[in-house]
Amino acid sequence: MELVIILVVLAILVGIVVVLYNRLVRLRNAVVNAFAQIDVQLKRRHDLIPRLVESVKGYMKHERETLEAVVKARNNAEQIREQIAGAIGDSQAIAQLGQAEGALGNILGRLFALSESYPDLKADQNFRQFQEELTSTENRVAYARQSYNDSAMNYNNAAQSIPTNFVAAAFGFEPPVAMLEFEDREEIQHAPDVSFT
Amino acid sequence: MTSFNFRAQQERTRRHTAMLVLFFVAMVAAISLALGLLLAIVVGYDEGADLLAIDPSLIIGGAVFAAVMIFGVALVRLISFGGDGARVAQALGAEEVTVDTQNPYKQRYLNVVDEMAIAAGLPRPRAFVIKHEKGINAFAAGSSPERAAVGVTHGALAKLNRQELAGVVAHEMAHIANYDTRLNMRLMGMVFGLVVLYTLGRGILRSFIFIPRRRDNRSVPVALAIGLGLIALGLLGVLGGRILQSAISRKREYLADATGVQFTRNPSGLANALKKIGGGTAGSHMDNSHTEEARHMFFASATGSLAGMFATHPPLIERIRALEPHFDPATDPIWNEDDKTMLRESRREVAGPWG
Numbered sequence: 039m040e041l042v043i044i045l046v047v048l049a050i051l052v053g054i055v056v057v058l059y060n061r062l063v064r065l066r067n068a069v070v071n072a073f074a075q076i077d078v079q080l081k082r083r084h085d086l087i088p089r090l091v092e093s094v095k096g097y098m099k100h101e102r103e104t105l106e107a108v109v110k111a112r113n114n115a116e117q118i119r120e121q122i123a124g125a126i127g128d129s130q131a132i133a134q135l136g137q138a139e140g141a142l143g144n145i146l147g148r149l150f151a152l153s154e155s156y157p158d159l160k161a162d163q164n165f166r167q168f169q170e171e172l173t174s175t176e177n178r179v180a181y182a183r184q185s186y187n188d189s190a191m192n193y194n195n196a197a198q199s200i201p202t203n204f205v206a207a208a209f210g211f212e213p214p215v216a217m218l219e220f221e222d223r224e225e226i227q228h229a230p231d232v233s234f235t
Numbered sequence: 236m237t238s239f240n241f242r243a244q245q246e247r248t249r250r251h252t253a254m255l256v257l258f259f260v261a262m263v264a265a266i267s268l269a270l271g272l273l274l275a276i277v278v279g280y281d282e283g284a285d286l287l288a289i290d291p292s293l294i295i296g297g298a299v300f301a302a303v304m305i306f307g308v309a310l311v312r313l314i315s316f317g318g319d320g321a322r323v324a325q326a327l328g329a330e331e332v333t334v335d336t337q338n339p340y341k342q343r344y345l346n347v348v349d350e351m352a353i354a355a356g357l358p359r360p361r362a363f364v365i366k367h368e369k370g371i372n373a374f375a376a377g378s379s380p381e382r383a384a385v386g387v388t389h390g391a392l393a394k395l396n397r398q399e400l401a402g403v404v405a406h407e408m409a410h411i412a413n414y415d416t417r418l419n420m421r422l423m424g425m426v427f428g429l430v431v432l433y434t435l436g437r438g439i440l441r442s443f444i445f446i447p448r449r450r451d452n453r454s455v456p457v458a459l460a461i462g463l464g465l466i467a468l469g470l471l472g473v474l475g476g477r478i479l480q481s482a483i484s485r486k487r488e489y490l491a492d493a494t495g496v497q498f499t500r501n502p503s504g505l506a507n508a509l510k511k512i513g514g515g516t517a518g519s520h521m522d523n524s525h526t527e528e529a530r531h532m533f534f535a536s537a538t539g540s541l542a543g544m545f546a547t548h549p550p551l552i553e554r555i556r557a558l559e560p561h562f563d564p565a566t567d568p569i570w571n572e573d574d575k576t577m578l579r580e581s582r583r584e585v586a587g588p589w590g
Contacts, residue, residue, distance in 0.1 A: 068356070075353060170339065173397070174346035181354035184500065189356070 058205040065193040069215055072186035076218070077119065079178040080139065084116040086175055087146075090168045094149075097159035101152050108149055111142040129216035136218060139179075146172070183218050190215045245497075248490040255483045256418075259476065263305055263425060266432075266472045271297030273464040277457050301432070308431045309424030318420065320377025320384030321361050323532075327374070329363035329386045339585045340392045347401050348385060351408045354498040360385045360411060364392065370520040371395065371512045373534035375407040375416055383411045388521070391534075394577040395508055396584050402495060402505030403534055409494030415487045419532065422480045429472035436465025477545060484547045492554055506558040509535070510569040511577055513551045 091105050098105065115138040122131040150169075159165050194214040197206040205211075274297035275290060321331070332341045345362055352359040360377070363386035371391045377383035385407045387400070395403065410416055439462035443455065496502045512519045512535050519535035536548040548554075555562045564570050 072356065075356075079353070166339070167342070170343055170346065174343075174350060177346075177350045177401075178353050181350055181498075185354060185356050 054201075055205055058202050059209060062193075062196060062202060062206055062209075062211055065189070065196050066211065068189040069186070069193050072182065072189045076179065076182040076186055079175065079182045080115070080119050080135075083142075083172075083175045083179060084112055084119065086168070086171055087112040087142075090172065093162075093164050093168060094153065094159060097156050097162070097165075098152065101149070104145070104149055104152060108142075108145050111138070111145045114138050115142045132216055132218060143176075187217050190217055245490055245493050248486050248493070251486045252418075252483055252490070255479055255486065259422065259425065259479045259483075262472065262475050262479065263429075264302065266429070266468050267298040267302040267305065268294070269468055270301040270432075270464065271295060271299075273297070273461065273468075277460045277464075280457075305425065305428035305432065308428035309421070312424045312427050313420060318378025318417070319382050320375070320416070321363075321382075323376035324361070324363040324374075324384045324386050327365060327386070329365045332362045332364055343397060343585060344387065344392055344400065344404075347397065347404050351401065351404045351498055354405070355408045355412050357383075357408065357412060360408075362386070364389060365521075368521050370518055370537075371403075371508065371535070372519045372521055372537055373403050373407050374532040375410040376532060377411065378417045378420060379414075380411050383416065385411070391508075394511055394574065394581055396581055398499075398501060398504035399508035399511065401499055402501065402508045405495035405498040406491045406505060406534060407495075408498060409491040410487070413487070413490060413494060415491065416532070418487070419480075419484065422476070422483065426473060426476040426480060429469055429476050431469075432465050433469025433473060436462045436467075436469055438462075439465065481545050481547050485549045488548050488554070489557060492557060496558070502558040506555050506562070507569050509551055509555050509558075510562075510567060511572065513555075513564065514570045514572050 087108065091109055095105060115135070118131075118135045118138045122135055153159055153165075196202045197211055197214060271294040275293035278293060279290065324331070332345055334345060336342060336345070341364065344364070348362045349359055357380040360375070360380070360383035363384055365372075365386055365388045368388035369390045370388055371394055373385065373387040373391055375383060375385050385404060387403065391400065391403060439458055443458060443462075492505060495505055499505070519533070519537060521533070521537040533548075535551065536546065552562070552564060562570075
């Protein structure tokens with residue numbers, strides 16, 4: 039009789055551990071997936087910028103310096119992105135990427151501010167399309183980051199609270215993952231407002 | 236950003252819906268039981284037994300038969316619909332928007348759908364537009380996120396700005412993420428099962444009116460009683476089912492508003508879209524003849540003629556106040572905007588000052 043009780047209790051305990059373990063796996067996979075999504079969207083942003091620069095070059099002849107700075111900031115961000123692809127745990131690398139993206143956002147903001155004084159450019163259908171694409175890309179990056187931060191928070195909450203934290207420690211789940219903050223947070227979040235009508 | 240607490244609102248709504256769905260199932264069970272009882276009484280009477288000595292196994296057998304029939308009909312209907320959102324969209328007369336579109340409004344719309352799918356962490360649903368509808372409305376369909384479709388009316392594309400459109404699309408993504416589209420299809424199937432009860436009862440009655448009587452007088456009162464019972468219970472069930480379905484739908488609308496704001500983190504986008512519906516002359520009304528049976532699916536009330544217990548959507552003003560507690564229709568500039576201003580503002584955003 040005692041044996042049966044012990045076995046039942048053991049089975050229940052094992053069942054609980056399995057459920058908690060699976061929950062941690064699911065949450066961690068969500069974090070990995072959300073991080074990959076940011077990478078996809080940053081790549082989209084970086085791919086768009088050379089085409090944008092190409093299309094405005096003809097109109098903005100007097101802004102060569104700014105255009106060069108845009109390309110430089112873009113190349114820098116792209117380089118960092120390629121380096122850290124997949125390195126979720128590396129909060130230092132993520133902070134670096136955040137800085138590079140922030141710098142790129144700032145210089146792009148300046149470019150669009152300058153475009154205000156080129157009415158021909160603003161009327162150009164192509165340019166308007168780029169503007170929409172860029173607005174959308176900024177939103178995508180922001181939403182991908184928001185989705186990543188939400189899933190990181192869910193994972194951290196689970197990995198740090200009782201009783202999941204015991205399971206996390208026993209099976210070597212990674213320590214809390216870093217949240218993402220970009221320097222141009224405000225600008226990205228209000229990207230639609232900086233449209234240049 | 237306001238202090239709108241979307242998480243608490245979601246929690247409350249989930250509890251309410253669970254209770255209403257339970258009511259619905261209990262109602263179907265009660266109707267099945269009543270049918271079983273009716274059957275047992277009628278058969279018992281027919282066999283000349285005492286009314287009080289009815290056979291309990293007959294009651295249970297009849298009840299199980301009725302329940303299996305209602306659920307079976309619901310299941311067949313669900314399977315025949317297939318759960319493919321794109322098919323539902325096409326049945327509503329909507330046209331798919333593809334990535335090669337050159338229309339700047341549609342390009343923006345596709346981008347917004349992409350953005351909201353990213354925010355929701357779901358695959359991108361297929362995107363549709365209902366042409367020729369001047370009202371501002373939208374829908375989501377499909378039994379799972381993988382087979383989902385969203386659609387907006389032409390009026391929504393033309394009158395909303397980017398943030399408002401994002402609010403509307405986020406609301407529809409929220410319906411998909413919360414599996415409202417699936418719940419709604421199931422409820423529609425159950426109501427249909429109850430409709431079939433009524434139809435069956437009417438069929439039995441008709442067969443006695445139109446088919447020349449055979450000289451078997453004994454079975455006439457039995458069939459008559461069963462037919463009338465089916466009609467009464469079927470009608471009762473359909474009525475109750477509609478009321479419960481509408482109550483559930485109203486709860487899910489609040490939930491989708493809250494979840495949509497969780498995606499955009501921008502309550503004013505959604506609030507302003509709702510205000511434009513309230514202010515515009517076309518509102519959310521749809522001329523499409525299919526809308527009556529699909530009215531549960533839309534962003535805002537599509538028919539507008541029903542209120543109270545049968546309304547599928549909460550009143551606009553209450554939905555706006557859930558997002559902006561101090562909203563006052565009398566003084567709000569967007570609520571009082573006319574259609575022309577909406578169209579002009581939106582065109583300025585899409586095509587620029589010279590577009």
